[in-house]
Amino acid sequence: MTMQHELGQLAARRIDGLPVFCGAAAPGLIEVAEWHVWSLIPSTPDQLRIEAWLEGFALNGASILHVGAGNSLFAKRFCGHGACVTGTTVAREEVAHGESLAIPGYRVLLHNKYSGADGRDWPRFDFIVDNNPSSFGCCLDHYMAMLRFYADVLAPGGQVLVDRVGLGWSLSNAQSDARWGFAFEDLAATAELVGLRAFAVSPTIIALARENPKKPSYIRQLMRKIVRRLKGG
Ligand SMILES: C[S@@+](CC[C@H](N)C(=O)[O-])C[C@H]1O[C@@H](n2cnc3c(N)ncnc32)[C@H](O)[C@@H]1O
Structure with missing residues (x-):
């Protein structure tokens, strides 16, 4: 059975309205007001939940891909724990904003996740954070290019972290598709x-991984929370 056939079956069973193939060689960028330039907008509750979870891991020297860099506060937080963060976004303004923060260990790139690796040389990542991987996809074929890219750049033992609410958000939002x-x-x-x-x-x-994903330490989560409170964050 071909991948295309399997995706067709899957779409018919479950994924309403998302075409199997949009017909374009390059994925379209779907213009949706909700994500327009997030540089100065607070991080979403979805992302903050993933951040709280991630804080329980030993992160010194870890490599993290943050898809949907938004205000770049994710990078500020985790580079502060010794991680190297690569942020990606489709908004040039967010790239400029992220660069203006000059966070050591952070780089922010203009990259459409639905184009896959896009011919670039990517490092391997211990964590990939994408709080809503299905938004704003043009079709299942380009969505699969994103998943293949995530699988290819995931380091051994690595995990992709997704938020269940972010994954299904458009179902509970009347204005969204x-x-x-x-x-x-x-x-x-x-x-x-x-x-x-x-x-x-x-x-x-939700963690996507090749084997049982490592769990965070509750004590570390708690300690980092206490330190942040003491610093007034
Ligand atoms: C609503 S903002 C959320 C920002 C941040 N992740 C948060 O949760 O606070 C959506 C982010 O996803 C990015 N984005 C939208 N479509 C994308 C795509 N196809 N590839 C990569 N990033 C995308 C936008 O550029 C923006 O940074």
Whole structure:
């Protein structure tokens, strides 16, 4: 059975409205007011949940890909823990904003995740954070290019962190297109096609990994939370 056939079956079973192939060689950028230039907008609750989870890991020297750099506060937080962060965005203004912060260990790139690796040389990442991987996809074929890219650049033992609410947000938002509203099962079935398994590691966080993903330390999460409170953050 071909990948195209499997995706067709999957779309017919589960993913309403998202075409299997949009017909374009390069993925379209779908203009949606919700994501327009997030440089000065606070981080979403989805992303903050993933950040709180990630804080429980030993991050000194870790390499993190943050897809949807937004205000770059993610990079500020995790470069502060000794990680190297690569942020990606489709908004030039967010790149300029991220660069203006001059965060040591951070680089921010203009990159459409649905173009896959896009011919660039990427490092391997211990963590890939994408709080809403199905938004704002043009079709399943380009969505699969993104998942293949994530699988290819994931370091051994690495994990892709997704938020369940972010994954399905467009289903609960009347102004948004329901075709981006994926369920856990949709993510799990599509990730399997690139050799990744989906694990519900918390009530809201999903990790995609090749084997059982490492768990964060609760004590470390707590200590970092206390330190942040003491610093007034
Ligand atoms: C709503 S903002 C959220 C920013 C941040 N992740 C947060 O949760 O606070 C959406 C982000 O996703 C990025 N984005 C949208 N479509 C993208 C795509 N196809 N590839 C990479 N980034 C994309 C936007 O540039 C923006 O940084």
